[in-house]
Amino acid sequence: MLSYQHGYHAGGFADLHKHAALCLLIAHLKQKTTPFCMIDCHAGRGLYDLTGEQARRTGEWQAGIAQLVKAEPANDVLRHYLDVVTAFNPRDSLTAYPGSPSIAARLMSEQDRLVLIEAHPAEHEALRRVLRHDPRTHIHKRNSFEALPGLVPPDERRGLVLIDPSYELKTEYQTVPRVLAKVLRRWPSGIFTIWYPLLPDNRHQPLLAGLQTLAKPLLVAELTGPARDQGLRGTGLAVINPPWQFPETFGKAGAELGRCLFGAKGKHVQRVTGQTP
Numbered sequence: 001m002l003s004y005q006h007g008y009h010a011g012g013f014a015d016l017h018k019h020a021a022l023c024l025l026i027a028h029l030k031q032k033t034t035p036f037c038m039i040d041c042h043a044g045r046g047l048y049d050l051t052g053e054q055a056r057r058t059g060e061w062q063a064g065i066a067q068l069v070k071a072e073p074a075n076d077v078l079r080h081y082l083d084v085v086t087a088f089n090p091r092d093s094l095t096a097y098p099g100s101p102s103i104a105a106r107l108m109s110e111q112d113r114l115v116l117i118e119a120h121p122a123e124h125e126a127l128r129r130v131l132r133h134d135p136r137t138h139i140h141k142r143n144s145f146e147a148l149p150g151l152v153p154p155d156e157r158r159g160l161v162l163i164d165p166s167y168e169l170k171t172e173y174q175t176v177p178r179v180l181a182k183v184l185r186r187w188p189s190g191i192f193t194i195w196y197p198l199l200p201d202n203r204h205q206p207l208l209a210g211l212q213t214l215a216k217p218l219l220v221a222e223l224t225g226p227a228r229d230q231g232l233r234g235t236g237l238a239v240i241n242p243p244w245q246f247p248e249t250f251g252k253a254g255a256e257l258g259r260c261l262f263g264a265k266g267k268h269v270q271r272v273t274g275q276t277p
């Protein structure tokens with residue numbers, strides 16, 4: 001039984017990095033007029049209450065989204081992302097934080113489709129309450145690693161998969177590349193974005209090694225703050241088949257995000273391997 005609940009971490013620095021990338025990826029997909037599909041494999045509850053018990057207990061959002069709002073970044077990607085977050089809040093206050101399903105639903109067009117997978121019963125029920133009336137969404141209560149191969153390629157043949165596990169099981173660092181190997185055979189042109197934590201023991205290394213063996217264009221972007229002996233020391237994103245110019249544009253956004261959150265100690269590093277389209 002899964003116990004992770006994202007409410008403790010919503011709006012923290014890892015969400016900012018991941019969700020700014022998500023906004024930019026959707027903007028790239030919208031450059032063409034044909035429909036696309038997004039599959040969110042670890043959807044969470046969709047919308048988080050920043051005044052609630054979970055958010056209050058960690059206060060991660062205060063050092064994350066609240067800090068970024070205060071910093072008033074000039075970067076276009078970050079401004080676009082902040083516009084999305086503020087759309088879920090009353091004027092001049094920050095009481096809610098949209099998860100990846102709500103961000104995607106807000107940015108997608110009427111013709112696009114959003115497939116959401118969430119295995120935790122309570123999180124799934126909350127997600128249904130947020131998005132069940134949206135005719136573009138399909139919400140599944142399943143194990144996404146079992147479900148994903150059967151969901152691709154989507155009819156639209158164009159789109160994005162977000163893989164954002166809680167890594168409660170250490171085996172997930174190996175499961176992700178193993179499932180992706182199967183999925184990429186069925187849908188080689190899909191864009192796949194994988195989140196991973198940077199922890200002091202570098203347990204994400206097998207994940208990155210596994211992704212390298214897939215022999216696809218791969219962007220790896222990591223944001224770190226001041227050095228820490230324990231807990232999350234940084235946040236990582238791997239993007240398979242990154243759109244043209246995405247690495248350059250996201251690199252600038254990530255660097256500014258680092259400055260806004262961590263000052264001179266913020267560091268954003270990226271590397272691209274394989275051939276980019």
Ligand SMILES: C[S@@+](CC[C@H](N)C(=O)[O-])C[C@H]1O[C@@H](n2cnc3c(N)ncnc32)[C@H](O)[C@@H]1O
Nearest residue numbers: 006042043044099100118119120143144164166
């Ligand atoms: C990090 S949170 C997701 C946050 C969300 N993607 C966002 O950005 O707002 C991970 C979620 O995945 C769910 N989850 C974990 N393992 C899963 C699996 N194998 N299949 C589907 N959902 C899973 C957890 O219950 C949790 O709600």
